[in-house]
Amino acid sequence: DCVVEEVLPPGAFAPGPVPLLVQSVRTNDDCACNQESHTCYATPLAAAFRDMGENVTDLSYGLYTKFTFIPDGPDEDTEAAAALDDSSRQNSVGASWKALAADEPLEDEILEVVVSHVGSCNSEKGCKESAKLRVNRNVDYEVTVVTVLVDMAEPSEKIASIKINGLELGECNLSPEDDYDCTFEDCFLRKRLPTQVTSSGILDIRAHSVKTSADCHCNPLMGFCYNAVDAAMGEQAGGDPLTDPRYGMYMRFIFHPVQRVEEGTAWSLLDSDLNELPNWVTLRQAGFECAGGDVLLGLDLSLEECLSICQQVPDCHFVASGFGGKKGRCFWQLGNCTEYEADSYDVYQVLPEGASTDPDSSSRSSLLLGNESEADGLGVDIEEDSEDLADDQEQVDLLITEEGWGLSSANWLIRRSDWSISFLDEAFRLCNEEMPLFGDQDAMIHLLLNERALLSKRGTSASAAERARARSRRYAPSLDPHAVIIPQHEINAYDALNAFYMEADAYKDDDLLITFPGCKEAAACNPLFRVAAAHAREGKPTSSETHSHWSRVRVYGPPEAAAHMFETARSNQR
Numbered sequence: 001d002c003v004v005e006e007v008l009p010p011g012a013f014a015p016g017p018v019p020l021l022v023q024s025v026r027t028n029d030d031c032a033c034n035q036e037s038h039t040c041y042a043t044p045l046a047a048a049f050r051d052m053g054e055n056v057t058d059l060s061y062g063l064y065t066k067f068t069f070i071p072d073g074p075d076e077d078t079e080a081a082a083a084l085d086d087s088s089r090q091n092s093v094g095a096s097w098k099a100l101a102a103d104e105p106l107e108d109e110i111l112e113v114v115v116s117h118v119g120s121c122n123s124e125k126g127c128k129e130s131a132k133l134r135v136n137r138n139v140d141y142e143v144t145v146v147t148v149l150v151d152m153a154e155p156s157e158k159i160a161s162i163k164i165n166g167l168e169l170g171e172c173n174l175s176p177e178d179d180y181d182c183t184f185e186d187c188f189l190r191k192r193l194p195t196q197v198t199s200s201g202i203l204d205i206r207a208h209s210v211k212t213s214a215d216c217h218c219n220p221l222m223g224f225c226y227n228a229v230d231a232a233m234g235e236q237a238g239g240d241p242l243t244d245p246r247y248g249m250y251m252r253f254i255f256h257p258v259q260r261v262e263e264g265t266a267w268s269l270l271d272s273d274l275n276e277l278p279n280w281v282t283l284r285q286a287g288f289e290c291a292g293g294d295v296l297l298g299l300d301l302s303l304e305e306c307l308s309i310c311q312q313v314p315d316c317h318f319v320a321s322g323f324g325g326k327k328g329r330c331f332w333q334l335g336n337c338t339e340y341e342a343d344s345y346d347v348y349q350v351l352p353e354g355a356s357t358d359p360d361s362s363s364r365s366s367l368l369l370g371n372e373s374e375a376d377g378l379g380v381d382i383e384e385d386s387e388d389l390a391d392d393q394e395q396v397d398l399l400i401t402e403e404g405w406g407l408s409s410a411n412w413l414i415r416r417s418d419w420s421i422s423f424l425d426e427a428f429r430l431c432n433e434e435m436p437l438f439g440d441q442d443a444m445i446h447l448l449l450n451e452r453a454l455l456s457k458r459g460t461s462a463s464a465a466e467r468a469r470a471r472s473r474r475y476a477p478s479l480d481p482h483a484v485i486i487p488q489h490e491i492n493a494y495d496a497l498n499a500f501y502m503e504a505d506a507y508k509d510d511d512l513l514i515t516f517p518g519c520k521e522a523a524a525c526n527p528l529f530r531v532a533a534a535h536a537r538e539g540k541p542t543s544s545e546t547h548s549h550w551s552r553v554r555v556y557g558p559p560e561a562a563a564h565m566f567e568t569a570r571s572n573q574r
Contacts, residue, residue, distance in 0.1 A: 001130060002065075004130065004204075005070075005204075020067055022063065022065050024062060024063040027062045027063060028062055029043065029060040029061055029062040030042065030043055030060070030062075031043060031060065031061050031064065032045075032046040032056070032058040032059065032060050032061070033058060033059065033061050033064045034058045038066060039220065039221065040061070040064060041219075041220065041221045042243045042244070042245075043060045044243040045219070045221070045243050045244075046058060046060070048243075068132060070202055104134065104135075104136045104137065104201065105134060105135060105136050106136065107136050107138060107139050107257055108257055109136070109257065110254065110255065110256055110257070111133060111135060111141075111254070111255040112252060112253065112254045112255070113131045113133045113205060113252075113253050114131070114220060114250070114251065114252055114253075115129050115130065115131045115205055115206075115207045115249070115251045115253065116129060116218070116220075116247055116249055116250040116251065117129045117209065117247060117248050117249040117250075118214075118245040118246070118247055118248075119214050119246070119247075119248055120212075120213045120214040120248045121209040121210065121211070121212045121213075121214075121248035121249055122151070122211055122212060122213040122214075122248065123210070123211065124210060124211070125210070126160065126208055126209050126210030126211065126212070127208070127209055127248060127249060128206065128207070128208045129206070129207055129249060130204060130205060130206040130207070131205045131253075132202060132203065132204060132205070133202070133203040133205060133253070133255070134201060134202060134203075135198050135201060135202070135203055135255060136201070136257065137198070137199055137200070137201040138260070139257040139258065139259065139260055140192065140193065140195055140198065140257070140258050140259070140260045141192075141193050141198050141255045141256060141257055141258065142190040142191060142192045142193070142255070142256045142258055142324065142325050142326075142344055143164065143169075143188065143190070143191055143193055143253060143254065143255050143256075144186060144188065144189050144190050144191075144253075144254040144256070145162060145169065145172065145186070145187040145188040145191075145251065145252075145253055146184050146185065146186055146187065146251065146252040146253075146254070147159055147172055147174070147184070147185060147187050147249075147250070147251045147252075148182055148183070148184055148216055148218065148225045148247065148249075148250040148251070149174060149176045149181035149182060149183055149184075149185055149216075150182065150209075150212050150213075150214070150215055150216045150225075150247060150248060150249060150250060151179045151180075151211075151212040151213040151214075151215040151216075151248070152173070152174055152175060152176055152179070152181070152212060153175060153176055153177065153178060153179045153181075154175070154211075154501045155173060155175060155501050155502055155503070156210070156211050156501060157179075157210070157211045157212050158171055158172060158173035158174075158209070158210060158211075158212075159171055159172035159173070159187065159207060159208070159209050159249070159251070160208045160209065160210045161206070161207070161208040162187065162188075162206070162207050162208075162251075163204075163205070163206040163207075164193060164197060164203055164204070164205050164206075164253075165197045165198070165200070165203055165204050166197075166204075167193065167194070167197050169187075169188055169191065170188075172187035172188075174187070177518060177520070179213070179215055180215050180216070180227035180228065180229050180230075181227070182215070182216040182217075182225045182226055182227040183225075184225075184252070187251075190256060190324075190325040190326055190344065191343060192258070192287070192324075192326075192342055192343040192344040192345075193342065194342040195260060203255075205253055207249065207251050209248060209249035212248045212249060213248060214228070214246035214247055214248045215227060215228050215229075215246070216228060216246065216247055216250065217231050217242060217244040217245065217246055217247070218244060218245065218247045218250045219244045225247070225250060228246055256325050258324040258325060258344065259324065265286055265287075266283050266286045266346045267286070267287075267323035267324065267346065268303050268321040268322065268323040268327070268345070268346040269283070269303060269346065271303075271323055271327060272302055272303035272304065273302065273304070274303060274304055277307075277348075278307065280311065280350065280351040280352075280353070281307055281348050281349065281350055281351070282348065282349045283346060283347075283348055283349075284318065284337060284347040284348060284349045285337075285340050285346070285347040286346045286347075287342060287343075287344075287345075287346070288340035288341060288342055288343060288345065288346075288347060289320045289331070289333065289340065289341055289343045289345040289347060290318060290320065290333040290334075290335065290337040290339070290340060290341075290347055291339040291340060291341050292333070292334055292335045292337075292339070293334040293335065294320065294331040294332060294333050294334060295331065295332040295334065295445070295446050296329075296330075296331055296332075296442075297309050297310065297313070297316075297319070297330040297331060297332055298328075298329075298330045299328060299329055299330075300328040301321075301328055301329075301330045302328075303321050305330070306319055306321045306330035307319060307321070307348060307350055309330065310330075310332060310348075310350045311350050311351075311352065311353055312353075313332060316332045316350060317337075317349060317350060317351075318332070318333035318335075318337040318347055318348070318349055318350070319331065319332055319333060319347070319348050319350055320333050320343075320345040320346065320347050320348075321345060321346055321348065322344055322345050323344055323345070323346065324344045325344060326343075326344040326345065329345075331345070333347060337349075395415075395417070395419075395482065396415070396482060396483070396484050397414060397415045397417050397419050397420050397423075397482040397483070398412065398413070398414050398415070398420065398423070398448075398482060398483040398484070399412060399413040399414075399483075399484055399486050399491065400412040400444070400448075400483055400484075400485055400486070401485065401486060401487070401488040401490070401491060401492040402485050402488060403488060403492075403502070403504055407444060407445050407448065407485070408488070408492055409440050409444050410492055410515055410517075411491050411492045411513070411515065412491070413491060419482050420482075423447065423482075426447060427440065427443040427444055427447060428443075430443040430446060430447070431443040448483050487505070488504060488505040489505035489506075489507070489508060489511050490511065490512060491512050491513065492505075492513075492515055493505050493506060493507040493508070493511045493512075493513065493514055493515065494506055494507065494514070494515055494516075494517060495507065495514055495515070495516050495528065495554050495555055495562075496553065496554055496555065496556065496557030496558060496559040496561070496562040497554045497559070497562040497563060497566055498515075498516070498517050498518070499557070499559045500559035500560065500562060500563040501563065502517070506557050506558075506559050507555065507556070507557075514532055514555065516528055516529075527551040528551050528554060528555060530551075531551045531552055531555045532555055535555070550565060550569075553565055
């Protein structure tokens with residue numbers, strides 16, 4: 001974009017034709033452009049296609065500029081304009097909106113736009129790019145955001161912000177194993193956009209990438225990317241010359257039209273075989289999901305199956321069932337579900353087996369969630385309660401650590417007990433039979449992080465009032481009181497470099513062990529292992545020895561020094 005949403009004074013465009021004058025200097029005709037699709041690509045690529053026998057008719061341009069005029073909207077003149085004859089209507093505001101409607105995409109048309117940056121974004125400031133897209137104002141959309149993994153191996157290298165018409169979708173930090181991965185990965189998969197975001201008919205799509213170097217070549221015409229190192233080696237070996245630009249950011253936004261959700265309509269119920277909801281279920285919110293954490297219960301479940309599974313899971317009080325492009329997805333919604341985010345889900349409140357949503361039911365007041373006044377009036381001694389004492393007296397069978405993104409299954413200690421055998425058997429069955437998409441870490445989180453664990457005194461910061469409200473919900477027996485989260489460095493300390501970038505605990509003297517996340521290459525990892533093994537046998541070396549070699553700095557730190565040496569070596573390599 002050269003100019004974005006510049007407001008023109010009325011005298012600039014009324015009445016009649018608008019003269020557009022553009023002057024370009026010192027620009028060669030290096031780009032071939034297709035006027036129908038408004039796509040451009042390098043002229044050597046066009047020549048290569050011709051040599052391959054392709055009928056390429058696109059012309060080469062030294063200047064190609066597109067102007068898009070968007071009316072501010074109908075005003076009081078619109079009704080008057082509708083009464084004018086055809087010749088007068090050509091210059092009216094009403095005609096502008098009529099033309100806009102005629103140019104809208106079809107209601108079932110899938111739309112796509114690319115937001116990219118040629119060159120490096122490798123700085124704290126990074127680079128910001130945007131694109132405009134015309135959409136149909138009569139339907140809602142689900143957006144899938146896909147990014148090329150350009151120099152994203154470190155946590156600080158990421159898409160820091162993604163916005164659509166001012167709606168912040170969040171960051172995208174996929175952390176592949178290699179900076180030169182250059183494959184496409186999903187940041188967001190079919191995330192529903194609120195009606196008010198798309199109702200104007202024009203989307204302003206913005207992306208901000210930070211600390212990502214231009215490590216990938218991309219061919220927008222063919223829709224693929226490849227890493228710069230392999231490409232350079234191929235060219236040096238006598239391969240074809242490189243013509244595709246190098247990108248520091250390359251993202252695709254795909255918009256899938258979906259039926260507009262009218263307020264209060266539960267599309268997941270309309271799509272199901274249920275004529276009405278069971279008496280132990282109520283619709284909490286249509287067209288939304290709860291803000292906060294969730295746990296996947298299934299990817300291809302009917303609404304009836306989704307509700308039934310939630311009722312069988314201890315502490316599952318809210319469940320989100322998908323519709324449209326997310327039909328079949330079922331998520332247990334953690335927490336009180338008091339805040340919501342627009343998405344292709346309906347949120348249902350599920351009561352325990354044997355309970356009823358009948359307002360005459362005597363158990364209703366103690367089963368409905370999120371009611372502050374009822375919870376606070378239960379007569380519970382908030383400071384000292386027998387259930388808290390029972391929690392503290394239960395045997396601890398599992399010691400586990402927490403990293404920046406949640407529980408870690410890298411290293412943990414488990415006591416031999418009946419509970420442990422049952423826990424391991426259930427985790428194995430969960431990720432191999434019931435939910436095969438789960439890994440070991442997902443299964444452990446699923447079994448351990450229920451609401452009782454999050455709200456018990458042991459290892460949490462929940463207030464006494466929150467614990468009292470939680471106890472009012474008649475918890476079923478749960479496994480989590482047998483597990484305790486301990487400081488990460490005690491059994492899962494990281495090497496200094498990973499600790500710096502992953503914001504985790506670095507190894508210090510007297511820690512039990514050191515972990516090297518992502519270390520797989522023998523040439524890079526074996527020197528680190530030798531330093532760690534020597535420390536186990538002989539103790540930590542002197543300060544001068546520690547700071548004289550990269551392997552020792554990475555093992556012993558400090559983390560800032562390891563990161564500095566790494567960035568310096570990386571810059572020199574490039």
